[in-house]
Amino acid sequence: xDKLKNMKKTTKNNIITYALVIAAxxxxxxxxxxxxxxxxxxxxxxxxxxYIIMAVxxxxxxxVLGELSLGHAGFMCVGAFASAFFSKCMRDTxxxxxxxxxxxxxxxxxxxAIFGILIGIPVxxxxxxxxxxxxxxxxxxxxxxxxxxxxxxxxxxxxxSTKDVMAxxxxxxxxxxxxxxxxxxxxxxxxxxxxxxxxxxxxxxxVLNLIHSRDGRAIMAIRDNRIAxxxxxxxxxxYKLMAFTISAAMxxxxxxxxxxxxxxxxxxxxxFGYNMSIMILVFVVLGGIGNIRGSIIAAVILTLLPExxxxxxxxxxLIYAIVLIxxxxxxxxxxxxxxxxxxxxxxxxxxxxxx
Amino acid sequence: xxxxxxKNLGISFGGLRAVNGFDISIExxxxxxxxxxxxxxxxxxxxxxxxxxxxxxxxVLLDGTDITGKNTIEINKAGIARTFQxxxxxxxxxxxxxxxxxxxxxxxxxxxxxxxxxxxYRKVEKEMDEQAMELLKVFNLEDVAHVAASNLPxxxxxxxxxxxxxATEPKLLLLDxxxxxxxxxxxxxxxxxxxxxxxxxxxTILLIEHDMKLVSGIxxxxxxxxxxxxxxxxxxxxxxxxxxxxTAYLGE
Amino acid sequence: MSFISYLINGISLGSVYAIIALGxxxxxxxxxxxxxxxxxxxxxxxxxxxxxMMKAGMxxxxxxxxxxxxxxxxxxxxxxxxxxPLRNASSSLAVLITAIGVSYLLQNTALLVFGxxxxxxxxxxxxxxxxxxxxxxxxxxxxxVTIAACVVIMIVLMLFVQKSxxxxxxxxxxxxxxxxxxxxxxxxxxxxxxxxxxxxxxxVAGVLLCSAYPSLTPxxxxxxxxxxxxxxxxGGIGSIPGAFIGGILLGVIEIFGKAYISSQMADAIVFxxxxxxxxxxxxGLLGKKIQEKV
Numbered sequence: 001x002d003k004l005k006n007m008k009k010t011t012k013n014n015i016i017t018y019a020l021v022i023a024a025x026x027x028x029x030x031x032x033x034x035x036x037x038x039x040x041x042x043x044x045x046x047x048x049x050x051y052i053i054m055a056v057x058x059x060x061x062x063x064v065l066g067e068l069s070l071g072h073a074g075f076m077c078v079g080a081f082a083s084a085f086f087s088k089c090m091r092d093t094x095x096x097x098x099x100x101x102x103x104x105x106x107x108x109x110x111x112x113a114i115f116g117i118l119i120g121i122p123v124x125x126x127x128x129x130x131x132x133x134x135x136x137x138x139x140x141x142x143x144x145x146x147x148x149x150x151x152x153x154x155x156x157x158x159x160x161s162t163k164d165v166m167a168x169x170x171x172x173x174x175x176x177x178x179x180x181x182x183x184x185x186x187x188x189x190x191x192x193x194x195x196x197x198x199x200x201x202x203x204x205x206x207v208l209n210l211i212h213s214r215d216g217r218a219i220m221a222i223r224d225n226r227i228a229x230x231x232x233x234x235x236x237x238x239y240k241l242m243a244f245t246i247s248a249a250m251x252x253x254x255x256x257x258x259x260x261x262x263x264x265x266x267x268x269x270x271x272f273g274y275n276m277s278i279m280i281l282v283f284v285v286l287g288g289i290g291n292i293r294g295s296i297i298a299a300v301i302l303t304l305l306p307e308x309x310x311x312x313x314x315x316x317x318l319i320y321a322i323v324l325i326x327x328x329x330x331x332x333x334x335x336x337x338x339x340x341x342x343x344x345x346x347x348x349x350x351x352x353x354x355x
Numbered sequence: 356x357x358x359x360x361x362k363n364l365g366i367s368f369g370g371l372r373a374v375n376g377f378d379i380s381i382e383x384x385x386x387x388x389x390x391x392x393x394x395x396x397x398x399x400x401x402x403x404x405x406x407x408x409x410x411x412x413x414x415v416l417l418d419g420t421d422i423t424g425k426n427t428i429e430i431n432k433a434g435i436a437r438t439f440q441x442x443x444x445x446x447x448x449x450x451x452x453x454x455x456x457x458x459x460x461x462x463x464x465x466x467x468x469x470x471x472x473x474x475x476y477r478k479v480e481k482e483m484d485e486q487a488m489e490l491l492k493v494f495n496l497e498d499v500a501h502v503a504a505s506n507l508p509x510x511x512x513x514x515x516x517x518x519x520x521x522a523t524e525p526k527l528l529l530l531d532x533x534x535x536x537x538x539x540x541x542x543x544x545x546x547x548x549x550x551x552x553x554x555x556x557x558x559t560i561l562l563i564e565h566d567m568k569l570v571s572g573i574x575x576x577x578x579x580x581x582x583x584x585x586x587x588x589x590x591x592x593x594x595x596x597x598x599x600x601x602t603a604y605l606g607e
Numbered sequence: 608m609s610f611i612s613y614l615i616n617g618i619s620l621g622s623v624y625a626i627i628a629l630g631x632x633x634x635x636x637x638x639x640x641x642x643x644x645x646x647x648x649x650x651x652x653x654x655x656x657x658x659x660m661m662k663a664g665m666x667x668x669x670x671x672x673x674x675x676x677x678x679x680x681x682x683x684x685x686x687x688x689x690x691x692p693l694r695n696a697s698s699s700l701a702v703l704i705t706a707i708g709v710s711y712l713l714q715n716t717a718l719l720v721f722g723x724x725x726x727x728x729x730x731x732x733x734x735x736x737x738x739x740x741x742x743x744x745x746x747x748x749x750x751x752v753t754i755a756a757c758v759v760i761m762i763v764l765m766l767f768v769q770k771s772x773x774x775x776x777x778x779x780x781x782x783x784x785x786x787x788x789x790x791x792x793x794x795x796x797x798x799x800x801x802x803x804x805x806x807x808x809x810x811v812a813g814v815l816l817c818s819a820y821p822s823l824t825p826x827x828x829x830x831x832x833x834x835x836x837x838x839x840x841x842g843g844i845g846s847i848p849g850a851f852i853g854g855i856l857l858g859v860i861e862i863f864g865k866a867y868i869s870s871q872m873a874d875a876i877v878f879x880x881x882x883x884x885x886x887x888x889x890x891g892l893l894g895k896k897i898q899e900k901v
Binding site (some may be wrong): 205208210214215218220221224225229230231232233290312 | 452
């Protein structure tokens with residue numbers, strides 16, 4: 001009996017999460033259709049989907065695997081550039097926008113996943129602070145490399161350079177596709193709010209089901225106690241890499257959305273650098289580390305609030321900073337935990353396990 | 356033939372010879388004690404047996420298979436499971452999930468069928484649930500199956516650690532100070548439980564313990580470790596009356 | 608000749624990294640935490656010095672003193688308010704994320720107070736420097752003073768940690784907090800002192816950095832802060848001579864990378880150094896190995 005009750009509880013929890021996302025989409029979409037929403041807010045919908053996917057995917061690393069990644073925007077960058085490159089090359093070849101976007105999505109995800117594996121293999125040997133700083137380093141390197149990358153195409157095929165456009169040595173008919181710091185211009189604007197919404201649902205489906213499976217348990221066991229996990233035969237490297245790669249792939253999907261929502265794609269600190277990684281981290285922390293639904297709600301609130309209260313937008317980053325510090329102190333300081341248990345126990349004695 | 360056969364096992368840390376020339380031979384279904392003063396190297400022996408440290412000399416045979424120098428995961432798969440002196444549970448996971456992690460290598464389905472909830476997932480998860488609940492019943496933990504491990508009282512945490520180790524279906528169970536921090540009542544229950552586990556699962560058990568009541572109460576044979584070397588070994592009553600052992604414990 | 612002048616520039620930049628890294632490495636050695644906000648304390652120090660000189664019209668010496676005082680107080684406050692409550696937290700990620708929050712807080716407060724526009728920082732060093740080899744090799748006063756300051760600071764710190772009472776307390780706390788407490792050492796006071804020293808060094812580094820590269824924004828400290836951490840890891844975290852060597856090497860690598868490989872890739876090269884060091888020798892050049900207890 002007790003088991004049944006619990007099974008229901010996690011399922012119920014997941015259903016609430018899906019329902020919230022679907023309801024939010026339906027409400028926003030009907031508001032947009034009715035034209036009762038500012039174009040500014042409407043323009044925020046795709047970015048919001050991107051942030052939500054990023055937050056859920058980062059929570060898989062920070063909350064479920066228990067390691068801090070500060071280079072998550074790097075994977076988004078890989079997904080964005082790989083897919084935008086594909087879309088731009090195929091713009092005239094593949095007529096159907098939805099087919100083209102679908103293929104671009106797969107390419108972006110695959111590219112980010114490959115980077116996830118390549119970076120994960122060395123990085124995941126490290127722990128804690130060192131792991132965090134190395135992910136930051138990789139994120140910055142990716143951003144840097146993209147900024148010196150020049151790719152052009154002419155009748156002879158593709159040309160690469162890391163210097164400038166002249167060094168591509170193209171025929172007169174050649175077209176520059178990736179133009180160093182100027183990035184990629186003219187990516188088709190294929191991303192829509194609906195596509196973003198579907199991608200959120202898929203991301204959620206994968207993460208929530210993964211957590212409640214054999215592999216997810218192994219990942220959380222590593223988070224809770226690596227040595228004990230090893231002692232019962234859990235392959236630490238395999239599962240760390242699995243969580244990291246899945247997370248990178250999802251960030252890649254967010255990058256694809258990003259690239260196909262803008263006509264010009266460049267890599268700078270605010271979109272694919274440290275700042276983006278930190279912003280996503282703020283969502284994860286505010287929503288509760290390991291709490292997937294919380295990440296989504298936090299992303300929505302922290303994205304929309306500063307925009308809706310115009311006066312706040314100057315203070316946006318400051319608010320993020322304070323949220324980060326206060327949340328961490330409130331949730332993790334032993335004294336704060338003691339205080340909470342004393343005054344805010346809500347009559348519950350034994351906490352249910354966190355999934 | 357003995358289940359565990361260790362010959363001349365040794366390791367040094369820096370200049371310190373932490374364990375030297377360690378021999379032990381444990382028969383199937385034996386309840387064997389490893390005792391010695393603090394710092395004698397008992398936990399180091401466990402770490403050597405489970406692959407946490409690589410020995411720099413010696414040989415370990417488990418059921419006739421050479422497992423010397425293998426890593427922790429391979430050794431667990433070969434059939435050694437352990438508990439830790441300072442309890443190491445998966446704190447945020449439920450009691451049931453702690454045991455299911457122990458069952459990890461006994462049940463398989465692919466990541467994809469887990470994510471897509473294919474029939475394989477449902478079938479195997481059901482088997483795992485049933486098997487885990489059965490184990491929890493043995494250790495009298497079925498009522499707290501859905502409580503987070505960190506919220507269990509101390510005695511139950513110790514029992515859960517043993518349950519998790521048993522879930523890996525070992526041939527040899529290593530218990531590192533299972534009675535540490537328990538009151539005499541809890542220790543009494545623990546002794547009954549260890550005996551029960553041995554009988555029900557035909558388990559071979561090697562334990563480190565300081566509680567002499569527990570050691571003399573359940574162990575059939577003992578090995579005494581002092582300064583990283585075997586001081587003596589034999590039947591429990593003989594060893595405990597050995598003047599050498601008394602000196603090692605009480606000093607000159 | 609250009610090789611030598613790159614080398615000297617590299618050593619000069621590396622000296623700034625080394626001074627920051629000294630603060631990083633001491634804090635890491637004792638509080639066992641990565642103080643992400645350390646780089647931003649540098650920026651605050653530079654702004655303080657700038658205000659003292661430009662607005663209050665005081666001498667460069669007084670400006671440095673003011674910056675040191677403000678940063679020292681700031682460092683102690685940060686430790687008390689944001690880090691100390693998390694010292695015994697169950698997750699080591701908690702304090703790391705908080706430190707990121709503090710870093711962001713400092714940057715964005717500075718952004719609101721001082722604005723995003725870069726301000727020109729007047730050099731605190733009036734000396735023109737040396738002209739060698741018949742004018743072919745010019746070494747600026749800033750370069751010479753920075754290198755000299757770095758060497759002096761390192762020697763003083765080493766003497767302090769090895770010989771003085773508070774220095775011995777620091778070493779004791781970094782070895783074993785609990786045991787140090789039992790021996791009657793004031794652990795909280797020692798950690799606060801470490802943050803104070805680290806932040807004071809950050810102020811000095813800020814002034815020297817902005818004297819050599821005279822453009823100050825709220826983000827000025829972030830990159831040098833991270834690079835100084837790279838330097839500290841490179842040299843072996845917790846080791847004072849390690850931070851010095853790591854800092855100098857990193858500065859030289861960065862300037863050579865800029866000059867001979869690609870100026871846009873200089874940061875990437877520095878980060879690549881970090882990754883290689885951590886993967887090949889995680890304890891750095893002079894660090895010691897710590898094994899996890901089972």
